[in-house]
Amino acid sequence: MNDLISIIVPAFNIAKDLRQCVESILAQTYANWELILINDASYDQTGELCREFESKDERIKLIELATQHGVATARNIGIKAANGEYLTFIDGDDFVSPTYLAHLYKQAQLQQADIAVGAYYELNEQRGEFLFYITEEKQQGYIVSTEEILQRIDENRFKTVWCKLYKRSLFDEVYFPDGRLIEDIETTSKLYMAAKQIVLLNENLYCIRQRQNSTTRRLHSLQYIRDNLDAHFELLTDFVVNGYDPQPVIKEMRYIMGYFKNYLENQGLTNVPIYHRVKYYYQTIAKLKKNFDF
Numbered sequence: 001m002n003d004l005i006s007i008i009v010p011a012f013n014i015a016k017d018l019r020q021c022v023e024s025i026l027a028q029t030y031a032n033w034e035l036i037l038i039n040d041a042s043y044d045q046t047g048e049l050c051r052e053f054e055s056k057d058e059r060i061k062l063i064e065l066a067t068q069h070g071v072a073t074a075r076n077i078g079i080k081a082a083n084g085e086y087l088t089f090i091d092g093d094d095f096v097s098p099t100y101l102a103h104l105y106k107q108a109q110l111q112q113a114d115i116a117v118g119a120y121y122e123l124n125e126q127r128g129e130f131l132f133y134i135t136e137e138k139q140q141g142y143i144v145s146t147e148e149i150l151q152r153i154d155e156n157r158f159k160t161v162w163c164k165l166y167k168r169s170l171f172d173e174v175y176f177p178d179g180r181l182i183e184d185i186e187t188t189s190k191l192y193m194a195a196k197q198i199v200l201l202n203e204n205l206y207c208i209r210q211r212q213n214s215t216t217r218r219l220h221s222l223q224y225i226r227d228n229l230d231a232h233f234e235l236l237t238d239f240v241v242n243g244y245d246p247q248p249v250i251k252e253m254r255y256i257m258g259y260f261k262n263y264l265e266n267q268g269l270t271n272v273p274i275y276h277r278v279k280y281y282y283q284t285i286a287k288l289k290k291n292f293d294f
Helices: 015-026 046-056 071-081 100-110 146-150 168-172 185-194 212-219 222-241 247-266 273-291
Strands: 005-011 033-039 060-064 086-089 115-124 129-132 138-144 164-167 198-210
Touching: 005 015, 005 071, 005 100, 015 033, 015 046, 033 046, 033 071, 046 060, 060 071, 086 100, 086 168, 100 115, 100 164, 100 198, 146 185, 164 168, 168 185, 185 222, 222 247, 222 273, 247 273
Parallel strands: 005 033, 005 086, 033 060, 115 198
Antiparallel strands: 086 164, 115 129, 115 164, 138 198
């Protein structure tokens, strides 16, 4: 008997794309799943769509929040409500291939892995084009060490929470940071460290949408900058405390802080508190360059 897989989908004002997301889940070749939709106090037609889907399939469970909590808290709520032996996270404006669950689950079982990591591709809506990072797909999974994964934690494939299948037990001690705009990288790193076995599958199973306007606004908000710094400092602490080489985190932090420092200076925002924090840590980390090869 195949294990139950809990699919957690937070949804906030994504009525335009939610139907394609849910329909891609309904089309899964792996049938033993439950979908937990968390309507995060949407004020468009998202809630109406969620209720429609819940009424049509008994495997769909809807949780409606009265006030907006953010994606991190919504995911935590979904985890608590999940009944599956395995969990996976899908953003409500993305969609997955029909074999998404089947192939990740198969590799997790074959390799006795706590985490199965798939590959993703992007849909650029402005240009109407798909962007593939892996062009030679291999459905056969292979084991990778935690060290190997963590040395590539700056890559989107490894630092994001989606396009992966997790053993539910990994979340007994790990949760998403409530209220943060950056919630993936520090959480996935903790999950990698907790896993006994990780399997990598080079197959494009998950599609993310890229919308330049919304992405730019998010990247340049002061909260995003602050949350980004907090997430990376926690990530650095986890690496050091658990005995992993912190070089990839330090390298990423130096790049990120340099980018935000230049952006804030160009915008004339040198008097806001976050600028002084960014500048201080950028200069501090720059001094570490002589101790690391980057």
